[in-house]
Amino acid sequence: MKTALVWFRRDLRLADNPALTAALEAYDRVLPVFIHAPDEEAPWAPGAASRWWLHGSLESLGKDLRSRGSGLHIARGPSLDALLRLLGEHGATAVYWNRLYEPAITQRDSLLKQTLTEQGFEARSFNAALLQEPWEVQTNQGQPYRVFTPYWRKARSQMQLRPPLPKPARIASRDHAAGLPLDALELLPARPWDQGLHTRWARGESAAEDAFSEFIDSTMSTYIDERDRPDRDGTSGLSPHLHFGEISPMRMAWEIDERVRSGRDAALSNGAEGFLRQLGWREFSQQLLFHFPDMPEKNLNSRFDGFIWADADPPALKRWQRGRTGIPIVDAGMRELWESGTMHNRVRMLVASFLTKNLRQHWHLGERWFWDTLVDADLANNAQGWQWTAGCGVDASPYFRIFNPVSQGMKFDPRGDYVRRWVPELADVPAPLIHRPWTDGDLLARSHYPAPIVDLDSSRQAALAAYKDLRD
DNA sequence: TTTTGAGTTGTTCGA
DNA sequence: GTCGAACAACTCAAA
Numbered sequence: 001m002k003t004a005l006v007w008f009r010r011d012l013r014l015a016d017n018p019a020l021t022a023a024l025e026a027y028d029r030v031l032p033v034f035i036h037a038p039d040e041e042a043p044w045a046p047g048a049a050s051r052w053w054l055h056g057s058l059e060s061l062g063k064d065l066r067s068r069g070s071g072l073h074i075a076r077g078p079s080l081d082a083l084l085r086l087l088g089e090h091g092a093t094a095v096y097w098n099r100l101y102e103p104a105i106t107q108r109d110s111l112l113k114q115t116l117t118e119q120g121f122e123a124r125s126f127n128a129a130l131l132q133e134p135w136e137v138q139t140n141q142g143q144p145y146r147v148f149t150p151y152w153r154k155a156r157s158q159m160q161l162r163p164p165l166p167k168p169a170r171i172a173s174r175d176h177a178a179g180l181p182l183d184a185l186e187l188l189p190a191r192p193w194d195q196g197l198h199t200r201w202a203r204g205e206s207a208a209e210d211a212f213s214e215f216i217d218s219t220m221s222t223y224i225d226e227r228d229r230p231d232r233d234g235t236s237g238l239s240p241h242l243h244f245g246e247i248s249p250m251r252m253a254w255e256i257d258e259r260v261r262s263g264r265d266a267a268l269s270n271g272a273e274g275f276l277r278q279l280g281w282r283e284f285s286q287q288l289l290f291h292f293p294d295m296p297e298k299n300l301n302s303r304f305d306g307f308i309w310a311d312a313d314p315p316a317l318k319r320w321q322r323g324r325t326g327i328p329i330v331d332a333g334m335r336e337l338w339e340s341g342t343m344h345n346r347v348r349m350l351v352a353s354f355l356t357k358n359l360r361q362h363w364h365l366g367e368r369w370f371w372d373t374l375v376d377a378d379l380a381n382n383a384q385g386w387q388w389t390a391g392c393g394v395d396a397s398p399y400f401r402i403f404n405p406v407s408q409g410m411k412f413d414p415r416g417d418y419v420r421r422w423v424p425e426l427a428d429v430p431a432p433l434i435h436r437p438w439t440d441g442d443l444l445a446r447s448h449y450p451a452p453i454v455d456l457d458s459s460r461q462a463a464l465a466a467y468k469d470l471r472d
Numbered sequence: 473t474t475t476t477g478a479g480t481t482g483t484t485c486g487a
Numbered sequence: 488g489t490c491g492a493a494c495a496a497c498t499c500a501a502a
């Protein structure tokens with residue numbers, strides 16, 4: 001009897017899982033394993049919201065595996081030690097896994113692969129997380145792309161879709177009972193702050209599949225018009241599912257393509273293209289991080305190394321974090337984040353612009369906060385997004401692009417429904433004033449909502465001046 | 473090698 | 488209210 005370990009990481013699913021399928025084809029029995037080793041991802045060990053999600057996702061995967069005659073063996077790192085121990089204990093001769101692309105992880109994995117191979121084990125890795133891997137999309141000069149549009153043109157033109165691998169019906173397995181109980185990983189918060197997360201999210205593969213069906217069936221045809229509207233359910237809500245690999249992007253692209261072909265509907269097809277483009281951004285960011293591993297820490301555009309940020313302002317930072325800046329749409333977003341572990345994409349840009357440009361606090365501060373509070377926290381997306389907003393990315397927002405949260409609010413949340421939902425103090429404020437309640441002093445006093453932490457006009461001017469200095 | 477066209481998401485001002 | 492221009496200059500990527 002030949003046995004292989006299948007090492008689950010951020011591919012917490014049974015469908016379209018290349019490592020799992022390959023191991024089942026090549027071996028008589030498999031042992032599904034998860035190894036908890038946050039230290040190995042330092043300094044970007046998963047944040048609190050991300051750990052919360054991981055707990056639910058692992059629970060769900062364990063259940064799905066058990067229903068197929070197997071189970072998930074949970075262990076603690078170091079990863080190599082745990083793998084070697086399990087190989088020995090179960091007389092296994094191989095480890096199969098799906099690749100990740102963050103610098104700390106690729107470094108660990110290649111070392112680990114080398115060691116396993118030297119010791120006579122078979123070590124094989126697969127692509128399960130991306131439509132195309134970071135080295136597969138190159139300029140004609142063989143360089144990585146730094147600008148999204150040409151990247152996407154190239155990626156789109158050479159993209160090969162394939163049908164998703166089916167979920168294995170039965171998984172012939174080694175006994176897995178000796179593993180740790182999931183609770184031993186202590187992924188859940190000590191203080192129960194996670195009620196809002198439970199309300200908003202269902203975790204695990206079948207929840208991901210439900211969310212995807214819902215998107216394809218009812219959201220995709222209006223995606224182009226609605227995805228920018230925080231007051232509507234116009235986005236897919238799939239980012240945390242994608243981050244943890246509860247559903248594969250290849251399967252999504254394949255099924256979307258099938259639906260578009262059968263539909264022959266322009267709105268549907270536009271929505272599909274728009275959504276694929278967002279998947280493209282995800283891959284673009286992964287690719288940037290792979291080729292520029294300093295991206296979470298260092299300005300991609302080194303000229304920004306000389307930029308003068310405002311002095312650190314902990315009270316202002318705190319008010320930003322807790323949604324007490326006095327700018328309604330910024331506070332709505334920050335409270336949505338705190339309570340539900342997510343924030344609408346457009347509002348992410350607004351709060352980031354506000355922190356880095358109006359408050360001129362370093363983008364690292366926002367990056368860290370998002371890292372700890374987002375259930376979809378993803379090293380590549382997060383770093384890329386913050387650098388883009390701050391203007392220090394290579395393909396970045398021009399310095400003079402400073403979002404005005406009032407006009408953005410009126411444009412994308414015209415009735416103020418989004419603000420009212422997350423900032424109950426403003427529930428009774430009529431639409432014309434809801435994005436600038438400070439312009440009516442009596443109303444502001446009655447509402448017990450704070451006055452703005454900065455003047456939007458003058459802070460904008462100051463930011464423009466600071467960026468102009470950098471240029472000169 | 474040189475040239476050329478283009479670059480996620482905006483705001484303000486003045487006609 | 489609507490529209491175009493200015494806000495800058497630079498770098499990327501392909502021809």
